[in-house]
Amino acid sequence: MKFDDFDREMRIYEQSLDYVILPDMYIATRLDGRSFTRLTKEICHFEAPFDEKFRDLMIHAAKSAMECGFRIIYGYTESDEISLLFHPDDNSFGRKVRKLNTTLAGEVSAAFSLELGRTAAFDCRIIPLPNLKRVTDYFLWRYEDSQRNSLNAWCYWTLRKEGMSKNEATEMLSGKSIAFKNELLLQKGINYSTLPLWQKRGTGLYYKDFIKSGFNPITGQNTKAIRREIFADTELPSGEEYARMILNIIENCK
Numbered sequence: 001m002k003f004d005d006f007d008r009e010m011r012i013y014e015q016s017l018d019y020v021i022l023p024d025m026y027i028a029t030r031l032d033g034r035s036f037t038r039l040t041k042e043i044c045h046f047e048a049p050f051d052e053k054f055r056d057l058m059i060h061a062a063k064s065a066m067e068c069g070f071r072i073i074y075g076y077t078e079s080d081e082i083s084l085l086f087h088p089d090d091n092s093f094g095r096k097v098r099k100l101n102t103t104l105a106g107e108v109s110a111a112f113s114l115e116l117g118r119t120a121a122f123d124c125r126i127i128p129l130p131n132l133k134r135v136t137d138y139f140l141w142r143y144e145d146s147q148r149n150s151l152n153a154w155c156y157w158t159l160r161k162e163g164m165s166k167n168e169a170t171e172m173l174s175g176k177s178i179a180f181k182n183e184l185l186l187q188k189g190i191n192y193s194t195l196p197l198w199q200k201r202g203t204g205l206y207y208k209d210f211i212k213s214g215f216n217p218i219t220g221q222n223t224k225a226i227r228r229e230i231f232a233d234t235e236l237p238s239g240e241e242y243a244r245m246i247l248n249i250i251e252n253c254k
């Protein structure tokens with residue numbers, strides 16, 4: 001068989017699982033650390049429930065994803081996950097699902113591992129969203145997930161540090177209300193409402209203009225230039241304002 005015929009025949013198999021994201025759909029993706037319960041607790045011993053060093057590794061990995069060649073206009077990270085929103089006009093890889101998933105998983109895993117100094121891997125899934133409402137819903141969903149996990153994690157680790165077993169701590173918190181959990185922490189001297197916002201709401205990443213001061217040695221004058229850089233916002237606004245912030249980012253990217 002001639003190579004060209006052979007090639008055409010084999011490509012049918014290779015392409016049999018190729019899917020593309022339909023035109024007009026917004027593309028969001030979520031990357032999640034693989035076996036990070038073990039990585040954070042048994043291998044690297046990050047402070048629980050929250051460690052700024054771990055947060056900064058996640059921010060570094062999210063920034064790398066935003067700078068690796070796609071047009072990503074918003075990033076969001078909480079716990080061991082990163083969500084990204086593509087520019088509506090980004091047609092990278094013809095919007096092929098497998099290309100987007102594997103490339104992003106590779107880029108984020110590599111960036112995180114290099115910064116950490118040992119290997120770590122992320123999975124990646126694409127979430128096609130039909131309209132702006134669903135785009136803001138998606139990010140509100142992850143933001144609310146962050147808030148719920150944060151309160152739980154604070155309660156769980158406070159009980160564990162007092163000597164409770166995994167099962168005892170889990171059982172004590174099972175089915176309990178937000179008010180109960182806040183009160184439990186207060187009794188242990190922790191005022192949940194004063195804890196850092198990033199631990200509750202996660203961190204948002206978006207482009208922002210910065211004024212950079214410099215010096216021109218030829219003219220001998222101080223200079224000012226505007227640079228666009230990714231800003232990691234560790235103090236995200238509350239619910240409705242957060243949704244508006246995302247809509248603004250989409251509006252301003254056009």
Ligand SMILES: Nc1nc2c(ncn2[C@@H]2O[C@H](COP(=O)(O)OP(=O)(O)O)[C@@H](O)[C@H]2O)c(=O)[nH]1
Nearest residue numbers: 033035036037040046047048049050051054079
């Ligand atoms: N010690 C510590 N663990 C964290 C931190 N942020 C996230 N994690 C852990 O990362 C894990 C993320 O959960 P999940 O993705 O469901 O678990 P996985 O399947 O083992 O990756 C949980 O065990 C979290 O406690 C942190 O700042 N410090």
Ligand SMILES: [Mg+2]
Nearest residue numbers: 032033036080
């Ligand atoms: Mg994980």
